[in-house]
Amino acid sequence: MYSASSSSVPRVRRVALAVCMFLITGTVGFLQPFVPLYLEAAGLKRGQIGIVTGVGAALALLVQPLLGRLSDRLDARRPVMVAAALVAGLSYFAYRLVPAGNAYLFVLLTALGSNGFGYLNVVGGVLVGRMVGTASRSGGAAYASYRVWGSVGYIVVSLVTGWLVSRGLGPRAGMGRAELTPVFLYGPLLFFVIALVSLLVPDLRRAPVAAAPSTSPPPESPGLSGNANLRRFLLAFFLYQFALYGASAYLSLFLKSLGASPLWITGTFAAGVVCEVLVMVQVGGLTDTYGRRPALAIAFLLMPLRLLLYIPATGPLWVLLVQTLHGVNFGIMGTIAVAFINDLTTDRDRGAAQARLAGTSGLATALAPAVCGWMAQYWGIGWMFAAMSLIGAAAAFIFMTQVHESHPSPLLLRPSLRWLSGGPRSLSPAPDAAEPGR
Numbered sequence: 284m285y286s287a288s289s290s291s292v293p294r295v296r297r298v299a300l301a302v303c304m305f306l307i308t309g310t311v312g313f314l315q316p317f318v319p320l321y322l323e324a325a326g327l328k329r330g331q332i333g334i335v336t337g338v339g340a341a342l343a344l345l346v347q348p349l350l351g352r353l354s355d356r357l358d359a360r361r362p363v364m365v366a367a368a369l370v371a372g373l374s375y376f377a378y379r380l381v382p383a384g385n386a387y388l389f390v391l392l393t394a395l396g397s398n399g400f401g402y403l404n405v406v407g408g409v410l411v412g413r414m415v416g417t418a419s420r421s422g423g424a425a426y427a428s429y430r431v432w433g434s435v436g437y438i439v440v441s442l443v444t445g446w447l448v449s450r451g452l453g454p455r456a457g458m459g460r461a462e463l464t465p466v467f468l469y470g471p472l473l474f475f476v477i478a479l480v481s482l483l484v485p486d487l488r489r490a491p492v493a494a495a496p497s498t499s500p501p502p503e504s505p506g507l508s509g510n511a512n513l514r515r516f517l518l519a520f521f522l523y524q525f526a527l528y529g530a531s532a533y534l535s536l537f538l539k540s541l542g543a544s545p546l547w548i549t550g551t552f553a554a555g556v557v558c559e560v561l562v563m564v565q566v567g568g569l570t571d572t573y574g575r576r577p578a579l580a581i582a583f584l585l586m587p588l589r590l591l592l593y594i595p596a597t598g599p600l601w602v603l604l605v606q607t608l609h610g611v612n613f614g615i616m617g618t619i620a621v622a623f624i625n626d627l628t629t630d631r632d633r634g635a636a637q638a639r640l641a642g643t644s645g646l647a648t649a650l651a652p653a654v655c656g657w658m659a660q661y662w663g664i665g666w667m668f669a670a671m672s673l674i675g676a677a678a679a680f681i682f683m684t685q686v687h688e689s690h691p692s693p694l695l696l697r698p699s700l701r702w703l704s705g706g707p708r709s710l711s712p713a714p715d716a717a718e719p720g721r
Contacts, residue, residue: 292485299483301432308433312440313470324460326384333656337649346398351638364481371399372474378467405641427567427618434560445549515685522678526671529651543599551603558610576688582615587675626689
């Protein structure tokens with residue numbers, strides 16, 4: 284299989300990838316806080332908002348694996364990136380044209396937009412995986428070094444968007460559709476810039492390399508369908524995403540109910556991402572040294588506690604302080620989940636595997652907003668947070684008891700730490716077994 288170090292890739296292409304990461308995650312800076320607010324301002328109820336955002340994400344189950352296989356078959360990602368960016372940009376740009384209360388058109392546009400974004404959000408892991416090669420033990424640090432620029436983009440876009448919206452509002456003004464419309468006039472332009480920059484990103488192709496002499500044939504990869512560790516991780520990841528992003532879909536509405544202004548709302552989201560950057564610049568290299576599982580365990584165990592801490596909030600400041608824990612959650616999960624998948628795959632099936640990760644996330648973010656919207660409408664947002672905390676606890680239980688390490692470290696072999704690194708005995712590889720996917 285093709286193997287290349289990132290230093291062999293022209294600098295202009297590496298810079299283009301960092302810019303692409305900056306812009307792709309930067310779009311979340313206006314989508315995450317303002318899509319629920321805009322849908323509510325357009326006359327949709329909380330339950331309808333959940334359906335609109337959920338149906339769009341549900342199509343990721345069908346679309347993302349197909350896009351992943353297409354890019355693997357073409358052995359090229361740039362054309363798919365350009366198409367995905369254009370579809371997403373046009374879809375969110377058309378938000379402003381939907382008549383008030385028309386949930387069906389919002390479903391269609393959100394479905395197209397979320398699937399375009401979904402592919403862009405995972406393709407970076409494939410590109411970086413190709414650059415560092417399957418034999419590298421620095422994949423976590425390599426991906427984090429690029430992904431951190433996405434977090435910077437989120438901070439910049441979210442704060443600028445909140446500031447621009449707040450400029451036209453008085454201290455007691457509401458957030459109606461007219462005030463929020465500029466967000467979907469200028470924000471989608473970022474996707475068109477992504478389409479242009481995507482033409483320059485490094486898109487290494489598979490090529491045969493000379494195999495090292497060996498007295499015995501190399502072990503065959505179990506493949507995606509035969510990788511039990513991958514399946515168990517995706518189950519835990521599904522429940523994690525369901526709980527966290529189902530609850531997060533209503534965080535901006537929760538802040539609004541506490542009297543937060545647009546700048547407070549975007550500032551709250553940005554506060555978590557500032558902490559995310561601090562975590563992200565360190566966690567990739569640490570997991571290359573100590574393994575992926577200890578860091579992922581922290582993210583899984585912390586998330587249910589974080590959701591519970593939202594419940595007693597008495598004002599926006601409380602929520603902002605709790606939201607800083609998002610830095611630990613996504614700073615770890617947003618990078619190390621991708622590295623975990625790369626560990627278990629090869630160049631030949633990495634696109635399909637990352638698409639499966641995106642599809643799992645898509646299913647979670649499809650079902651969760653609808654369920655959480657119903658809970659928020661009939662039970663209240665506090666009870667919704669509590670219910671999602673229980674689901675998050677189930678995700679942590681499955682991860683801690685069923686998923687083993689994808690990147691074993693010789694530094695965590697003492698009996699007192701082996702459970703954290705290696706996972707359940709039933710899934711631990713034999714002493715002479717090859718590392719999965721290597």
